[in-house]
Amino acid sequence: MKNNYISAPINVTMKFTNACNLRCLHCHSKSGESKLNMSKETAFNIIKQLRENKVFGINISGGEPLLYPYFFDVVEYMNKLGIRVTVSTNAVLITDEIAKRMVENQIKGVQVSLDGCNEEIHDKIRNVKGCFKKTLNGIELLKKYNIPIMLVTVISNQTVEEYSNIIDFAYKIGAKAHKTNAMLPIGNAKENMNLVEDKFLSKYIEIWKQKRNKYSGKMEIKGEMGFLMQVGLEYYHSKKNPNILNVGCPAGITTCAILENGDIVPCSFCVDTVCGNLKKNNFKDIWDNSEIFKKIRERNFDVCNKCEYNKYCGGCRVRALYKGNLYGEDSYCWKLK
Amino acid sequence: MLYKINKDVIFREEMGDLLMLSPKTKKLLIFNKNVANSIDYNNNTIDYNNDEIINVLKREGII
Numbered sequence: 424m425k426n427n428y429i430s431a432p433i434n435v436t437m438k439f440t441n442a443c444n445l446r447c448l449h450c451h452s453k454s455g456e457s458k459l460n461m462s463k464e465t466a467f468n469i470i471k472q473l474r475e476n477k478v479f480g481i482n483i484s485g486g487e488p489l490l491y492p493y494f495f496d497v498v499e500y501m502n503k504l505g506i507r508v509t510v511s512t513n514a515v516l517i518t519d520e521i522a523k524r525m526v527e528n529q530i531k532g533v534q535v536s537l538d539g540c541n542e543e544i545h546d547k548i549r550n551v552k553g554c555f556k557k558t559l560n561g562i563e564l565l566k567k568y569n570i571p572i573m574l575v576t577v578i579s580n581q582t583v584e585e586y587s588n589i590i591d592f593a594y595k596i597g598a599k600a601h602k603t604n605a606m607l608p609i610g611n612a613k614e615n616m617n618l619v620e621d622k623f624l625s626k627y628i629e630i631w632k633q634k635r636n637k638y639s640g641k642m643e644i645k646g647e648m649g650f651l652m653q654v655g656l657e658y659y660h661s662k663k664n665p666n667i668l669n670v671g672c673p674a675g676i677t678t679c680a681i682l683e684n685g686d687i688v689p690c691s692f693c694v695d696t697v698c699g700n701l702k703k704n705n706f707k708d709i710w711d712n713s714e715i716f717k718k719i720r721e722r723n724f725d726v727c728n729k730c731e732y733n734k735y736c737g738g739c740r741v742r743a744l745y746k747g748n749l750y751g752e753d754s755y756c757w758k759l760k
Numbered sequence: 761m762l763y764k765i766n767k768d769v770i771f772r773e774e775m776g777d778l779l780m781l782s783p784k785t786k787k788l789l790i791f792n793k794n795v796a797n798s799i800d801y802n803n804n805t806i807d808y809n810n811d812e813i814i815n816v817l818k819r820e821g822i823i
């Protein structure tokens with residue numbers, strides 16, 4: 424693959440609003456503090472450009488997407504253009520009517536964040552009392568309409584204790600997959616990085632492996648890409664199909680994210696790395712010509728550039744930036760530990 | 761055989777592979793070079809004779 428370059432991303436995350444009904448300790452957007460919504464006109468214009476560039480899927484994220492006043496307008500439009508639509512939500516606001524409209528609009532999957540299978544821990548992390556019960560209610564409604572659910576847990580010192588139970592719980596409620604996200608040093612999480620220490624990492628990996636065997640063929644257990652070790656190693660050793668999709672960190676290569684103000688960033692967590700703005704330039708122009716995208720695709724990062732796994736891993740740019748250099752080493756690199 | 765590709769199918773070629781999004785199931789399908797070579801991008805047609813592949817394309821609502 425020449426410089427990890429493809430003509431357009433496979434999937435794009437779009438954040439239409441920064442408004443949120445929760446105040447999570449690990450939120451990467453500092454959502455809820457401002458209430459910036461993308462205008463409907465801008466949203467439609469961007470979606471049209473993504474379709475013209477043959478982007479296959481859009482994940483609607485936030486903030487809380489259900490607070491976006493034009494949520495169903497954009498979903499309907501994406502659907503009309505034949506784009507695959509998924510949604511990331513805390514599920515608190517899902518009503519019977521909303522779940523029904525989601526299924527009518529062919530939403531292909533909903534990612535629901537859950538940080539514990541009891542009220543105490545989930546509500547504490549999500550910072551709003553009573554949200555656990557409401558999330559469960561939302562999940563029930565999604566199930567009623569057979570919308571595939573993926574539960575997502577942000578892994579930290581707190582949630583690793585619950586990780587095993589959450590996966591069992593995900594299976595019990597009929598989720599198609601469980602995924603972990605790393606707690607990355609951005610947004611609210613920057614001030615709460617004491618929740619992330621190295622010591623939970625080995626415990627996390629151990630549980631992940633064990634559960635992956637237990638639920639093999641029944642439910643997908645997605646490991647944390649940001650921790651990279653499994654992804655890098657497995658692709659490296661299997662070398663089954665080292666194609667464009669198996670690049671480790673997909674930021675700026677097979678994916679990117681668009682924020683509510685029109686900024687394009689390499690992934691939904693790289694919110695401080697602006698590659699361009701869609702109110703000023705068109706999508707294709709930024710995707711092809713942004714110097715940041717070009718450099719990320721070269722994958723000539725400190726430490727990684729001498730690593731045999733570079734092609735299948737590449738480290739996490741969010742964590743590299745936290746240490747001061749976007750193109751520097753990933754402080755969580757499993758190999759350096 | 762020459763088949764017309766449905767107008768709502770998103771498809772493109774990358775590194776010689778053909779990527780297609782099924783309008784029916786919204787699955788992303790990746791085909792190898794042979795299939796990619798049989799596409800006429802100007803006319804949105806595919807000229808292919810492998811029954812197995814053609815059945816997949818039909819099943820997924822692509823042709």
Ligand code: SF4
Nearest residue numbers: 727730736737738756
């Ligand atoms: S050095 Fe970079 S590419 Fe190698 S394992 Fe560490 S993070 Fe991944």
Ligand code: SF4
Nearest residue numbers: 672690692739740741
């Ligand atoms: S930079 Fe890469 S590894 Fe880090 S969060 Fe973004 S996509 Fe994931």
